[in-house]
Amino acid sequence: MEFSKLSAPTLKELFIEQLENMILSGKLSIGEKLPSERELAESMQISRSVVNAGLTEIADKGFLEIVPRSGTYVADYRKKGKLDTLISIMKFNGGSLPDADILSILQIRKVLTALALELAVTRITDDEIKQLFTCSAQLDKANDCTRAAEIVFEFDHLLCIFSGNTLLPLIFYSFKAPNTTLFERFFRLHGFESMRRRTNALCIAIRARDLDSAKEVISRSIDETISGGTTIYR
Template sequence: MDLTKKAPVLTNKEYFVRKLTKGILSGEWNPGDRLPSERELAAEMGIGKTVVHSGFEQLAAMGLVEIKPKSGVFVADYMKTGNIETLNAIVHLNGNELSREVTVAILDLRLAIEGMAFRALCLCRSAEDLVHLRAMTAAIRDCAHRSGEKELAERFFLWHRQICILSGRSILTLFMNTTHDVSIAFWVNYLRIYGTSFAIDRLERFIERIEARDGEGACNLLATGITDYLARLKE
């Protein structure tokens, strides 16, 4: 491990967005509050007004603020009007740790998305699909001992996303992509609980069901795994 590696330097815009995100999500500003003007924030942080303006636009895209022309910028009621970017911001603020509420919601979404993908793939899978999934699994096993948590989590996410890709249901892949950041946080925690060997074994069991064209069996394997994971979170 390179202990001399420096943390990445933030741009002024990244600094601005992170500072306001933390202020909003920590309750320093509440939904409906009017934020300081671009001029005030630029002077306070020592950055340009154009940076602040661009930062506000990004915060709006994240669902955290509402820009009202000629009135100002207001904190949005993000728990009602937020989007996946809002969820990602909450996860990052919490050090990539997922609350139980967020975990349950993400796993429900995953069960719906991957359940459809597994059923579709089991109907249309080819020999090449099986070869590809086995190669991805072998690559994970090969690098497991020398990879960090996030790299391994990324590989497991990509394996499961590949199920959506191979299913031919492109909309499922798009939905899966929107959950990337929170899924990585989930996989990091999953691997801490179960270990890499167990997780790889489950990939191989999924492949067995896909090879047998057993869509329901694959879905049941996914569902029982999620149920067991949630039960362990209670312990």
């Protein structure tokens, strides 16, 4: 058995984690002004260069706003955040997401996969359909939640690639971390069979170039996870 190399977090990573946790827990309120870089460095016993680099990275995620000649303030990350912000929220929650964020991701998946199908079904090649069936067959054999989550994400990402829209696969892939986390939770709670049926039915509908059936399969599956018998909320 191989063991992976262990590495300790850097001071900057520890600084970022502490400040983000204070913001997400509410210990630092939106609009609150942080102490100066010098004061932060002294109180946390780290260099000002670490503080400066950490604050810049946290601000880039939308947690802070750095105002020249005024100071650094806690920002409303819901308004100014990006995908990295969502990853930080997941880490804060022990790798999971609040129910509102789970719902939001499912709603986004529903929109993106519907668009991918609309664009892909009329232009997909026989070779691309074979790739989807191969992916579906891999899911049939998977009995590990992590591996199964990777396969389902790969399947849906292939749909985005086959759509011909150059931005769609990039947008979809940017949500890989939260999506695979939710798929893993789905498999732990509900097993593999329903997702296997979904993926196989989708392959059959796409092979028949039946857009309505394909969209119905994906819509019904996601709706069941949003508010039906296969919910994945905490």
